[in-house]
Amino acid sequence: MSEFRVIILGAGPAGLFAAHALAAANIDFVVLERQPEIVRYRGAFIVAWPPLVRLMDQLGLYKQMLELSTPIITKTHFTTTGEPLCSAPVFGAIGDELGYPSLGISRGDLLKVLYESLPDHETKVKANMDIVNIETREDGVRVYLDDQTVVDGSVVIAADGVHSSARELIQGLGMGVFGSGNLEPASPMIAGYLSLFGRAPIAGKDIALGDFAESHGPGVVSQSTRVKDAMYFTIIKRLDEPATGKHWFTTEDTDKFAQEMADVTIFPGFKFGEIWPLCDKDTAKLTYQEEGLAKKWYHGRVVLLGDAVHKMTSVNGSGAMTAALSAVVLVNNLRAALQKNPNPTVSELRGVFVKYVAMRMPVATAMVEFGALLTRFVTWTDKGIEAWDRQESTKGSMLEQAKGRLLPLLSQSPVLDFVPFESKYGPTRWGVASPDATS
Numbered sequence: 001m002s003e004f005r006v007i008i009l010g011a012g013p014a015g016l017f018a019a020h021a022l023a024a025a026n027i028d029f030v031v032l033e034r035q036p037e038i039v040r041y042r043g044a045f046i047v048a049w050p051p052l053v054r055l056m057d058q059l060g061l062y063k064q065m066l067e068l069s070t071p072i073i074t075k076t077h078f079t080t081t082g083e084p085l086c087s088a089p090v091f092g093a094i095g096d097e098l099g100y101p102s103l104g105i106s107r108g109d110l111l112k113v114l115y116e117s118l119p120d121h122e123t124k125v126k127a128n129m130d131i132v133n134i135e136t137r138e139d140g141v142r143v144y145l146d147d148q149t150v151v152d153g154s155v156v157i158a159a160d161g162v163h164s165s166a167r168e169l170i171q172g173l174g175m176g177v178f179g180s181g182n183l184e185p186a187s188p189m190i191a192g193y194l195s196l197f198g199r200a201p202i203a204g205k206d207i208a209l210g211d212f213a214e215s216h217g218p219g220v221v222s223q224s225t226r227v228k229d230a231m232y233f234t235i236i237k238r239l240d241e242p243a244t245g246k247h248w249f250t251t252e253d254t255d256k257f258a259q260e261m262a263d264v265t266i267f268p269g270f271k272f273g274e275i276w277p278l279c280d281k282d283t284a285k286l287t288y289q290e291e292g293l294a295k296k297w298y299h300g301r302v303v304l305l306g307d308a309v310h311k312m313t314s315v316n317g318s319g320a321m322t323a324a325l326s327a328v329v330l331v332n333n334l335r336a337a338l339q340k341n342p343n344p345t346v347s348e349l350r351g352v353f354v355k356y357v358a359m360r361m362p363v364a365t366a367m368v369e370f371g372a373l374l375t376r377f378v379t380w381t382d383k384g385i386e387a388w389d390r391q392e393s394t395k396g397s398m399l400e401q402a403k404g405r406l407l408p409l410l411s412q413s414p415v416l417d418f419v420p421f422e423s424k425y426g427p428t429r430w431g432v433a434s435p436d437a438t439s
Contacts, residue, residue, distance in 0.1 A: 004028065004342060006334075007143055007153040009166055011038050011125055013046070013107070014306030014323035015159035016114035020059050021331035023119050024419050027338065030151065032129035032143065034160070038115050041108030042285045044197040045225065045232035047072065047212070047317035048110070050100035051413035052324050056113075057100070058421045058434070064113045069105035070227045071095070073210035075402075077393060080217030082265040085393035090402045091212065097407055099424035104212070104227045106199070110320070131165045136300030138346055155349065156302040157330070159323070162189050162290045163246050164308035170299045188295065189311050191243040191288035193375065195236040196257055198284035200275050202231045213267045214378065216389055221315060221378040222266040234314055235261050235272060236289060238379050249286040257286055289313040291375075293368045297361070298353035300346060305330065310364035312371030315378060321413075322367050326360045328414045333359075335418060366409075 006022055008015045011033035022029045048056070048069065056065050073092035077085035091102040115121055133144040134156060143151045158166030168187070207226050215222045224233040237257075262273030294309045306323035333352045337344050344352070380386040392398075412431040415423075423434035 003154075004338060004344075005030070005153040005155075007032065007141065007151055007156045009131060009143075009156060009158045009164075010160035010306070010308075011035075011111075011115070011127070012159060012161060012306070013110055013114065013320045014327060015157075016111065016118065016125075017055070017324045018157055018159060018305060018327040018331065019118055019124065020114065021327055021416055024059070024416060025331055025335040027331075027335065029124065030153070031125040032131065032145075032151065033125065033127050034130045034165075036128050038125055038127055039108055039112045041106065041199075041283050042197065044107040044234070044285070044314075045199075045227060046105055046107050046110055046320045048103040048105055049318070049321045049410060050095055050098040050102060051410050052321040053100040053103055054098075054413070054423060054430070055324055055328065055415060057424070058415055058419050059117075060421075061113055061117055064117065065103060065105065065110075068109040068113065068228075069103035070209055070225070071101040072104045072212050072225060075212045075214065075398070076268065077214050077216060077398075078265060078268060080215045080220050080222065080264045082215075082268070082271075084268075085216065085390065086396065086398050088396075088399040088402075090399055092210075093399055093403060094406060094410070095426075097403070097426045097428040098411060098430070099426035104225045104232070106227060106232060131160070131169075134166060134169050134302060136302055136346075141301040154301065154343070155334070157305050158302060158308050159305040159327075160308055162307045162311050163187075164304065166302055167294060167304060167308050170296070170302060170304075187244060187292075189244070189290035189292035191239065191290045193236050193238055193289040193313055193379075194257070194286070195234055195289045195314065196254065196261070196284065196286050197234050198232070198276075198279045200231050200233070200278040200280070201229060202226065202278070205231075205270070207231055207267055207270070211267075215265050216378045216380060217264070218380045218386070220261070220264060221375070222261075222264055222272070223314070223317075224266045231267065231275065233266050233272075233275065235264060235266065236313065236315065236375070236379070237261070238381075239288075243288055247288060251281070254281075254284060254286040291368065291372055293365060297357045298350075301349060303330065303353050303356065310368055312368050313375045315375040316367070316371040318367050318371065322364060325413055326356075326364070328416055329359050330356045332414070332417050363409075 006029040008031040075090040076087040095101040130146040135142040219238040222235045
């Protein structure tokens with residue numbers, strides 16, 4: 001497999017996890033990241049559900065992840081004005097069922113674990129790499145950078161985010177010898193929400209560890225949790241009109257949004273106006289939250305991964321997990337093809353990508369659709385939704401509903417089928433067992 005080389009676009013969680021999977025499969029790769037640094041702390045936190053934690057265990061990174069994260073046990077709902085709705089040990093119960101906890105971790109710390117543990121990361125992962133074009137051929141793929149250098153490889157895995165350059169450029173590939181000329185529009189991702197991510201030190205504040213706090217209200221939802229000695233929060237507001245394309249917000253825009261949200265209760269007993277002055281403003285980020293699903297996931301020797309192909313708001317907390325599971329399936333299939341032919345043709349790679357899409361598109365579609373419904377439910381799109389939310393909260397059934405909905409899905413999550421490890425188990429068994437040493 002030494003001649004076969006994968007070019008990964010994007011060094012976010014999806015790209016770095018794909019790099020780890022390729023390294024474990026002994027497949028050569030290089031990661032190209034357009035940002036000037038790889039480990040970036042910009043306020044966002046990630047809920048690592050048990051399937052993602054299990055994958056980190058398979059990669060030998062469970063201990064490092066535990067050291068930088070906080071187990072999440074309880075989910076607490078209340079209104080944006082502070083009125084209690086319901087609370088239940090949702091995360092703790094699901095973790096007990098599957099044998100792995102749900103962990104709250106900052107996005108920056110997850111990147112730190114993935115990057116620093118990646119073999120030869122100093123040479124394999126390159127920052128300040130801005131893509132201007134991709135050329136796919138019968139015998140390989142060529143990536144052109146804005147500094148006029150060229151990177152050659154066999155396949156491009158584009159994990160370059162919601163504003164994916166590869167997804168935009170893939171339209172042009174339809175004009176080449178392998179193109180069908182029937183490619184999707186450049187951007188299927190539409191922003192219906194604006195959100196502020198941030199982090200605030202909370203020394204002296206009575207904010208419980210292990211509680212994931214979520215406030216619901218007309219057009220607004222907040223999510224907050226404590227990770228170690230800091231609170232991580234997201235406040236999401238529904239836009240009056242949907243937006244598309246990139247948009248850069250100023251410090252003034254961020255401050256204005258924060259002032260508008262000052263009276264929103266983001267943790268029991270705490271309004272956002274009390275937390276914002278404590279925030280590290282350099283790591284806070286105001287951004288659109290897009291939703292969408294690309295219809296075409298690959299073309300020629302280029303295949304999309306993560307937010308480049310399936311994007312949901314942060315409300316259902318499944319973006320990182322969904323991307324990592326997709327990377328698992330893609331690398332499993334690619335490795336199997338390379339065992340048959342170390343230099344697969346475009347036709348053989350198409351078979352890999354078709355199988356990848358067949359296995360992951362139904363799951364991704366379900367996650368995107370559920371995320372859209374959930375986001376609209378918790379932001380109370382009308383009085384009927386508010387009444388429904390309040391009624392459901394009085395039933396005390398949040399735990400059973402969450403277990404009934406999530407366990408059948410989470411328990412069927414894939415693992416790398418060529419990396420033996422001693423998986424943890426709970427009463428609900430994993431549908432995909434860990435491979436043994438003879439696999």
